[in-house]
Amino acid sequence: MESSKLKTIIQGIPKAELHLHLEGSFEPELMFEIAKRNNINLPYDSIESVKEAYRFNNLQEFLDIYYAGAQVLLHEQDFFDLTWAYLTKVHSENVKHAEVFFDPQTHTERGVAFDVVINGIHRALEKGKNELNISYKLIMSYLRHLTEDAAFNTLESSIPFKEIIDGVGLDSSEMGNPPSKFKKVFKASAEHGYKLVAHAGEEGPAEYIWEALDILNVERIDHGNRCLTNEALIKRLVNEKIALTLCPTSNVALKVIQKMDEHPVAKMLDKGILATIHSDDPAYFGGYMNENYYQTAKALNLSLEQIEQLAINAFEASWLSKASKERHITQVKEYFKSL
Numbered sequence: 001m002e003s004s005k006l007k008t009i010i011q012g013i014p015k016a017e018l019h020l021h022l023e024g025s026f027e028p029e030l031m032f033e034i035a036k037r038n039n040i041n042l043p044y045d046s047i048e049s050v051k052e053a054y055r056f057n058n059l060q061e062f063l064d065i066y067y068a069g070a071q072v073l074l075h076e077q078d079f080f081d082l083t084w085a086y087l088t089k090v091h092s093e094n095v096k097h098a099e100v101f102f103d104p105q106t107h108t109e110r111g112v113a114f115d116v117v118i119n120g121i122h123r124a125l126e127k128g129k130n131e132l133n134i135s136y137k138l139i140m141s142y143l144r145h146l147t148e149d150a151a152f153n154t155l156e157s158s159i160p161f162k163e164i165i166d167g168v169g170l171d172s173s174e175m176g177n178p179p180s181k182f183k184k185v186f187k188a189s190a191e192h193g194y195k196l197v198a199h200a201g202e203e204g205p206a207e208y209i210w211e212a213l214d215i216l217n218v219e220r221i222d223h224g225n226r227c228l229t230n231e232a233l234i235k236r237l238v239n240e241k242i243a244l245t246l247c248p249t250s251n252v253a254l255k256v257i258q259k260m261d262e263h264p265v266a267k268m269l270d271k272g273i274l275a276t277i278h279s280d281d282p283a284y285f286g287g288y289m290n291e292n293y294y295q296t297a298k299a300l301n302l303s304l305e306q307i308e309q310l311a312i313n314a315f316e317a318s319w320l321s322k323a324s325k326e327r328h329i330t331q332v333k334e335y336f337k338s339l
């Protein structure tokens with residue numbers, strides 16, 4: 001299909017984003033603006049030089065830059081502006097529902113209070129719901145390069161806000177930090193009523209996906225690329241309808257795959273896995289939702305049925321009520337019928 005036609009079709013799809021780190025949506029322009037008003041010097045002299053620095057060979061090289069960028073966020077208004085910029089961007093891409101991560105420890109570790117972070121984010125999410133009609137869920141992610149005790153401190157800080165936090169996740173440096181390291185804090189998080197997800201099988205082996213399922217009891221896997229190396233795991237994912245929140249442009253940028261045409265999403269759909277696609281850290285990897293759909297569809301030559309399935313899967317895998325899921329899925333189906 002012609003590129004412009006494919007782009008137009010993708011733009012019109014009602015979409016759900018389930019794997020997005022708010023700190024990863026921090027565009028250099030906004031970073032410079034906030035750094036200026038907070039009197040912080042960035043180690044870059046222009047927006048172009050920031051973009052130059054965004055060349056990564058692996059997850060860790062990205063994380064080092066991502067955590068450095070987040071240092072300019074100090075005040076509630078900064079977190080509001082970050083979140084609002086993301087919401088207005090994806091509103092223009094017809095995203096109807098967003099389940100977003102934030103990394104409290106990236107901020108509390110450098111002295112920014114938990115309530116400053118969450119109040120700014122929550123105020124923007126509410127505004128997005130009221131003014132842009134984007135429903136949302138909020139996921140607090142534990143940093144896996146830190147200790148389980150540190151995650152417990154974060155869990156404790158979150159309790160006064162538990163009505164506005166829907167779930168917990170696990171992100172940051174995967175290799176050497178298996179899900180099993182966080183067994184107790186995930187159990188405690190579930191006891192507080194949080195839903196559970198974890199990054200697994202992005203750089204790490206299929207074994208980490210098993211651990212996330214069996215030891216942490218997560219209901220969705222973030223990334224999960226490596227599952228295709230293990231037939232028994234594929235069967236489990238299919239039988240239990242465990243969704244994978246894949247992030248194609250992230251995978252290329254972090255060299256999880258060398259080229260987009262190696263992306264496993266088409267094989268996963270063929271096998272009946274509840275595969276979905278999202279943007280992860282769009283400010284760093286050069287693509288929001290539309291670009292992820294577009295690059296994947298183009299490189300893998302996805303059919304309209306496969307693209308429709310991806311859009312449906314994302315609502316199916318979301319934490320929306322059954323009725324809301326059905327309403328959105330009907331809209332996706334009607335949209336594709338109208339093409």
Ligand SMILES: Nc1ncnc2[nH]cnc12
Pocket residue numbers: 021024059171172173174199202250280281
């Ligand atoms: N792709 C990713 N993997 C692990 N941790 C992250 N934090 C932000 N983006 C991440």
Ligand SMILES: [Zn+2]
Pocket residue numbers: 019021171199222280
């Ligand atoms: Zn991620």
